[in-house]
Amino acid sequence: MKTQIRICMVGAGRVGKNHSRAISQHIAGGRIVAVVESVAQVRDETAREFGIENQFETLEAALQKVDFDAVVITTPTPTHLPISALAAENKKHIFLEKPMALNLHECDAIMQVTQQNSVLLQLGFMRRFDPEFVEAAKRIAGGEIGQPMMIKTNTHGPGLPPPWARDLRTSNGMLAEVNSHDWDTARWFMGSNLERVYTEVANFKGAANNIDTPNFYDNVLVNIKFESGGLGLISGVCPCGYGYDARVEIIGEKGIMQIGELQGQSIVVCTNRDQGLISPIFRTWPERFEWAYINELAHFVECIQNQTTPRATGMDGRWAVAGVLAGTKSFLEQRPVNLKEITGE
Ligand SMILES: NC(=O)c1ccc[n+]([C@@H]2O[C@H](COP(=O)([O-])OP(=O)(O)OC[C@H]3O[C@@H](n4cnc5c(N)ncnc54)[C@H](O)[C@@H]3O)[C@@H](O)[C@H]2O)c1
Incomplete structure (x- = not known):
């Protein structure tokens, strides 16, 4: 049996909840082990609704306390580079929601830090x-x-x-x-x-x-x-x-x-x-797009398990x-x- 991929959700707003539901209900190969969300009430509700054992206000705190393989980033666009960089530097594979970033310099920095740290990067183009x-x-x-x-x-x-x-x-x-x-x-x-x-x-x-x-x-x-x-x-x-x-x-x-x-x-x-x-x-x-969201997250988990390159790449996000x-x-x-x-x- 393939290893179950341990996932930390970063952001628990509209899309964070949508993706937490997709993973917890449909993706046997992945398990959400932590949720990071800056608003305490949203964090609490999400952890309770999807039975997530650990919750943190920041990714830094999650990295210190919990062992995981990947992050699913669903925070607002200006946070995409700093959160992706921190995740990659800590060797976590990255599923990143669109839009990739605010400008092309940030897109390039995200691609560079994921390549340097040999972690996978998949963009949230569920279509x-x-x-x-x-x-x-x-x-x-x-x-x-x-x-x-x-x-x-x-x-x-x-x-x-x-x-x-x-x-x-x-x-x-x-x-x-x-x-x-x-x-x-x-x-x-x-x-x-x-x-x-x-x-x-x-x-x-x-x-x-x-x-x-x-x-x-x-x-x-x-x-x-x-x-x-x-x-x-x-x-x-x-x-x-x-x-x-x-x-x-x-x-x-x-x-x-x-x-x-x-x-x-x-x-x-x-x-x-x-x-x-x-x-x-x-x-x-x-x-x-219910099944498109489930399929894209299942693909991300399979790419980590099989060490293959995800479809919907950083270059797609940059364009x-x-x-x-x-x-x-x-x-x-x-x-x-x-x-x-x-x-x-
Ligand atoms: N793929 C799609 O179809 C689709 C649809 C809608 C939105 N999106 C994208 O998903 C991302 C999130 O959108 P949304 O609509 O869920 O936004 P949202 O505002 O509903 O949720 C964002 C959440 O992130 C939290 N947050 C902000 N900064 C944080 C930080 N540094 N650490 C932890 N949590 C933090 C906020 O408190 C909020 O709960 C955006 O990139 C957006 O463009 C994608």
Whole structure:
């Protein structure tokens, strides 16, 4: 039997709880031995809900008291580098939530410290583990729709992210918080890096939600030119009024592929001819991507057990951050931005 991987959760907010549930209920190869969370009440609730024996306010304290193999980091973006560095220097494998970091220097520092300490690094791009997305990627790579010419990928979410996550200064805003997955999916499915982006944003609901953060937006569209010559469109709406909506369309030289559905089930009900047909919609991201989250964490545990390199790498995380930075610069300066201006390459 393979060794059970001992995991320390760092952060117990929305995603920390989601991942603690996935590991404790579905992943036999991993066991959560500690939770690190700066807010005592959240820490306590999480430890109780998932039967975690040890809880700490800081990763430093956990490292002194408990033996573990890996960390799952789900804290806010500005903490990703210091927490990853401390974990890597103590030889802990790292699962790190998106966005990888605030800028490319931080991304490079994370990749460097994990390589120097020979620990694994997996980014939280769970769409790379969603059964539909995985199948689509396989079919595209197999040439089913020919050379990809154009991609449209959207993430529209119902709930406002926490204040730190919608503020450009602490998270790079919605393009990072909500659309990180679209940056990654676009590059993955198109099989090409980005060359140029042009972004427009709008703010419809900020005032009603009492948000006065500078440059806040709740609607965003990014036009993309890929190095391959292909085109792309990323759309973000958050909060949107109708549910959780993550769909992708790819047009290739031979055909079109659509991934994801708006409706959460195929059941359609009609009880009243004035109301028409009713079909359930996905309400939240944990619901839509439940199995993608479980699969990505199972993959992380298996990579540690088998000493193999995880899919969803630091380089994937870095490219998504580069897209976010270019997209943000574009709307702030009201002009198209070449990725070279961000990457310097
Ligand atoms: N993969 C996805 O689909 C997905 C979805 C939402 C958010 N995220 C990402 O997950 C991360 C967390 O997002 P969230 O929505 O859970 O945020 P959150 O604010 O709900 O939770 C973050 C938690 O981290 C704690 N924390 C902050 N600093 C800490 C520190 N130094 N040590 C320990 N705990 C600390 C906070 O008290 C909070 O409970 C972010 O990187 C976010 O972008 C990913």
